[in-house]
Amino acid sequence: xxxxxxxxxxxxxxxxxxxxxQYASGAGLPVGADAIAFGRELVRQGRRNLHALFHCNTQQxxxxxxxxxxxxxxxxxxxxxxxxxxNGLRRVVEEGKLALEDYSNLAMALRFLGGALNWPFVPATxxxxxxxxxxxxxAPEEYPATGKxxxxxxxxxxxxxxxxxxxxPDLAVLHVTLADPEGNAIMIGSEWSRFELSRAAKRLVLxxxxxxxxxxxxxxxxxxxxxxLIVDAVVWWPFSxxxxxxxxxxxxxxxxxxxxxxxxxxxxxxFRYIDRFIFxxxxxxxxxxxxxxxxxxxxxxxxxRFLLDPxxxxxxxxxxxxxxxxxxxxLKRAA
Amino acid sequence: MxxxxxxxxxxxxxxxxxxxxQEMMAIAAGREIKDGELAIFGVGLxxxxxxxxxxxxxPNIRSMTEGGIYGATPIGGLPWGIECDRLSANATSFxxxxxxxxFLVASGRVDVGLIGAAQVDKFGNxxxxxIWDRARGQGLGDTYTPPKTxxxxxxxxxxxxxxxxxxxxxxxxxxxxxxDKVDYISSPGYLEGGDARERYGFVGGGPSAIVTTLxxxxxxxxxxxFWLDAYYPFSSVDDVRANTGWDLKVFRHARxxxxxxxxxxxxxxxxxVTGMLRREK
Numbered sequence: 001x002x003x004x005x006x007x008x009x010x011x012x013x014x015x016x017x018x019x020x021x022q023y024a025s026g027a028g029l030p031v032g033a034d035a036i037a038f039g040r041e042l043v044r045q046g047r048r049n050l051h052a053l054f055h056c057n058t059q060q061x062x063x064x065x066x067x068x069x070x071x072x073x074x075x076x077x078x079x080x081x082x083x084x085x086x087n088g089l090r091r092v093v094e095e096g097k098l099a100l101e102d103y104s105n106l107a108m109a110l111r112f113l114g115g116a117l118n119w120p121f122v123p124a125t126x127x128x129x130x131x132x133x134x135x136x137x138x139a140p141e142e143y144p145a146t147g148k149x150x151x152x153x154x155x156x157x158x159x160x161x162x163x164x165x166x167x168x169p170d171l172a173v174l175h176v177t178l179a180d181p182e183g184n185a186i187m188i189g190s191e192w193s194r195f196e197l198s199r200a201a202k203r204l205v206l207x208x209x210x211x212x213x214x215x216x217x218x219x220x221x222x223x224x225x226x227x228x229l230i231v232d233a234v235v236w237w238p239f240s241x242x243x244x245x246x247x248x249x250x251x252x253x254x255x256x257x258x259x260x261x262x263x264x265x266x267x268x269x270x271f272r273y274i275d276r277f278i279f280x281x282x283x284x285x286x287x288x289x290x291x292x293x294x295x296x297x298x299x300x301x302x303x304x305r306f307l308l309d310p311x312x313x314x315x316x317x318x319x320x321x322x323x324x325x326x327x328x329x330x331l332k333r334a335a
Numbered sequence: 336m337x338x339x340x341x342x343x344x345x346x347x348x349x350x351x352x353x354x355x356x357q358e359m360m361a362i363a364a365g366r367e368i369k370d371g372e373l374a375i376f377g378v379g380l381x382x383x384x385x386x387x388x389x390x391x392x393x394p395n396i397r398s399m400t401e402g403g404i405y406g407a408t409p410i411g412g413l414p415w416g417i418e419c420d421r422l423s424a425n426a427t428s429f430x431x432x433x434x435x436x437x438f439l440v441a442s443g444r445v446d447v448g449l450i451g452a453a454q455v456d457k458f459g460n461x462x463x464x465x466i467w468d469r470a471r472g473q474g475l476g477d478t479y480t481p482p483k484t485x486x487x488x489x490x491x492x493x494x495x496x497x498x499x500x501x502x503x504x505x506x507x508x509x510x511x512x513x514x515d516k517v518d519y520i521s522s523p524g525y526l527e528g529g530d531a532r533e534r535y536g537f538v539g540g541g542p543s544a545i546v547t548t549l550x551x552x553x554x555x556x557x558x559x560x561f562w563l564d565a566y567y568p569f570s571s572v573d574d575v576r577a578n579t580g581w582d583l584k585v586f587r588h589a590r591x592x593x594x595x596x597x598x599x600x601x602x603x604x605x606x607x608v609t610g611m612l613r614r615e616k
Contacts, residue, residue: 029402031416055432056490079487081378081416090485100485102464102521104493105401106436113433125441126497129535130520131464132489140479159536190402190418191431245415247423252415303410303424 002182024169026054034058035175035207037240066264076105088264114166115200124162172201179208183231189247216314248307250299356548357612372446381449391602401491403430412609443538448495459524459542462517496522501543508547525559
């Protein structure tokens with residue numbers, strides 16, 4: 001008998017996130033699947049002073065930064081790929097409201113790996129020699145910075161290397177394509193650093209497009225890169241990566257990617273965005289209405305749709321998911 | 336108008352073959368990639384240059400992106416990202432960043448990487464992190480301050496510049512981008528020049544070319560300063576020098592490179608179906 005860890009989105013955010021924590025997400029790439037719906041919930045609940053660890057910036061960090069929810073961030077990449085600069089993040093960085101510490105994409109993956117393995121440091125053969133090593137937004141007075149990627153000697157060859165500090169976020173919230181009620185999960189598309197991050201985090205919440213029967217995991221155990229035994233809670237929230245893409249489920253919403261980035265560029269626009277695209281819904285239905293039926297069917301008609309075909313027969317229908325949510329004994333105990 | 340006109344060397348077509356400066360840059364960058372190489376493409380126009388090479392002259396190029404998307408050919412035009420549905424629709428393997436940038440790039444396996452730049456200096460150092468206030472003096476002083484204009488950060492380009500056997504930098508040729516010294520080294524070229532890279536024992540060899548909208552720059556074998564190696568049918572030595580922020584030296588062998596062939600332009604447009612490279616700025 002598997003453990004039922006299904007929680008409603010708001011409940012999961014309330015239970016696992018608090019002000020000032022190291023919060024990791026963005027383990028999908030900027031255009032790819034990130035648990036953006038969870039970030040909206042953090043803004044709704046008024047979380048403050050988050051120290052964001054985002055391998056790559058996504059629209060979630062763009063929002064958390066613009067809304068003042070995060071006051072520090074560490075990233076490998078701070079743009080939105082083909083959608084340009086992340087205007088919300090950019091604005092608060094330029095205004096000095098958010099300290100942004102730069103690393104590279106390999107560095108962030110290795111720092112999560114170091115955290116997962118409980119290593120004291122990770123040898124760095126990249127970022128060294130560049131200003132990523134020499135400049136620190138967290139120690140601005142120090143040049144060259146000595147504490148960010150300190151120089152170390154390879155004990156075998158004597159060669160000079162750098163040392164990356166490992167990361168162990170207080171909470172990681174990861175988008176996955178499929179999860180069963182216990183938290184066994186399958187990711188379709190680039191896994192980016194979700195494997196390492198899932199092991200590095202002290203608490204792990206999954207946000208899934210679809211909840212599947214555990215038989216699905218028994219059919220494809222090799223593809224279950226996140227096993228339920230490290231997962232604290234599972235949230236079902238369709239289109240949780242919107243407006244970014246979730247390969248196999250839906251495409252990127254180009255119009256909303258642009259609108260969101262445009263609005264987050266100003267403080268006034270950010271308030272408008274929060275009002276219109278966060279405070280305007282409470283339920284899954286209201287959220288889907290907000291995206292719009294036509295948009296949803298257009299986005300679902302993605303060229304990657306076929307990737308979900310092998311798993312479709314195990315997808316639980318909404319009534320069943322809601323019944324499981326209601327049966328969650330953790331929730332009952334709390335009530 | 337950024338569209339340049341040149342004459343196709345083939346006889347298949349009468350009249351001028353029109354192509355844009357951006358298309359010339361993509362084709363010139365694509366020519367840097369040889370058939371059979373293991374190649375990694377950064378987000379943006381470098382994806383188009385890379386997949387153009389595969390389409391035109393490199394059917395055996397083993398292409399990848401840092402998202403760990405392998406075996407894919409983009410559909411429907413320039414992918415929005417290195418993991419977007421336009422790439423994920425026909426991939427043969429999905430892994431992740433540690434695999435792509437670590438196991439394949441940092442290990443020294445990758446032959447060539449294509450990266451972009453906001454600013455590049457005479458030693459091929461790339462800045463994609465930020466532009467600081469030049470009015471105060473030399474960019475960033477001893478104290479780190481927020482940039483006047485925040486850019487995208489290094490992403491995987493630092494890892495590619497450190498680990499790939501060679502890198503090709505693609506950048507629009509403007510004096511403000513081609514500076515004596517970049518505000519911030521996001522991805523290392525030859526640092527202060529000469530053998531400066533050796534101090535860090537990088538696995539990768541550094542940039543072999545800066546391919547621009549006006550020509551191709553290559554490093555001097557000893558000083559590692561970038562010199563002009565080639566210009567295009569629509570540009571000239573003076574043109575390139577006028578748009579470079581340092582006193583650009585010119586190799587004695589510098590010449591006009593072959594204009595795009597019909598086959599090249601056609602192959603590029605099969606990849607760039609939405610015409611990103613033909614768009615006006």
